Amino acid sequence: MLVLLLPLLAATVGAEVACYHCYGNTTTHGQLCSIDKLCLGESCFFKVEQNGEWSAGCGENPAPSALDCTKNDAEMSINCQCTAELCNQFKSVNETLTTLANYDTNFHVPLMLPDLAVSCIECGNVTIANHSLRVPCAERHICRGDYCVVKRGLDPHTYCGSLWEGTNEERCSKQPGEAEQCVCKNDMCNVMLSPEAMQEMLRPTTTLAPTTTTYITSLPEPTTVAGAPEVTDSPPSAINVTQALPTAGTPATTPPKKKCKNTMKFSPNAQAVLMGQKLSQAIDGGFGSGSEGVQQFKDGIDTHICNYSE
Known part of the structure; x- marks a missing residue:
């Protein structure tokens, strides 16, 4: 036994x-x-x-x-x-x-499972009949699935989904009388912040002086070598460059275009950049940086910041 x-x-x-x-x-x-x-x-x-x-x-x-x-x-x-x-x-x-x-080496049974390639967080509030349960959002509650799910409502919670139960199509849906359900398929994409962490993320920061411009760039993609051991990617570097605004008679210079990991660029959005930076800080405070799944999630945040930067 x-x-x-x-x-x-x-x-x-x-x-x-x-x-x-x-x-x-x-x-x-x-x-x-x-x-x-x-x-x-x-x-x-x-x-x-x-x-x-x-x-x-x-x-x-x-x-x-x-x-x-x-x-x-x-x-x-x-x-x-x-x-x-x-x-x-x-x-x-x-x-x-x-x-x-x-x-007992003679007793090894591979369990029947689908391909569970995505790491998700499983936590939140659930109620069965009158029995209430609060599952903490901690690293020991990281699960594996085909996709990640967030359910919002009276008992918001997150969990792993598989192709056994449905599709991994990324979307949000809501049926009458049921909680809204959102599906995503990137590692740790269903992280749900606590009210305290959300307040911290939304807290306004000091406005930068108009003479300073901040550019955020990321490192180029590493070259893939066949047969090489897998190495966890390091997060993109954030490089702060301070430049004085041009004066009369001085031609304005255009900063170089940044290349984001997903090669996408959107219209500049300072609020989206700020939210991404504070979300990254909240993840550091709540999960640390020792998990590969958490690191992949932070890499996604860095790409989001790059996409919405000037």
Whole structure:
């Protein structure tokens, strides 16, 4: 028996716990685990069959609070159970299965999953019946999906989506009586700021003197070499250049055109640049810079700033 202790989530204490409700029958048929699809029960479970099929949901049997995974040699399956909020999280169970495989090399079962190429944040407020749960927006709640989703409404939250449930077409939609749902397909594109972070981002800054112009440029794209190891891209450099305005008799000079990573340029928009800069600061304060997914998201912000710069 292999036991993995998981940190508990802050939630409303009650007789029942919220569990992930998901499954995978084949690589093209299933339901991805997300906080948008939860159930309530006395305990949570996660079961893996020998052929790679798996399922997770709510159970009625008593179970320990920490995740407890047991290998059934007769059925060639693994049964995990626990009694804590979202304790049957796919990421945690997958780590347990990896550890179990290290103890028994003859028992390695690849789980049935679609191609999950995008990193998203999974957090926010969810309510099942009268059971409320607040999932913190922290690095341990970064998930993998085909695309990222934001749901706005009384219980705003974000999560990972897959082609099992829908399309990765980037758009926002709202049905009568339902929360607005927005889909995006870039790493960490569904980051949802706290009210405090949003206030900080919208706080006005000191207006620059009219004699100063700031240009923001980015480094050129690195040359790709076949067979070279993958290296995390460094964020584009921000270069501040101060120039005095031309005086009478002095011909005005035109600053060189900047080349953004996506080769796109829009009409100059100082507010869009300011919002991008403050969003980058908020991400640094909330997530740090140690995650590859967060770094990719910041690279996108730098490109956004470049697109709207003078």
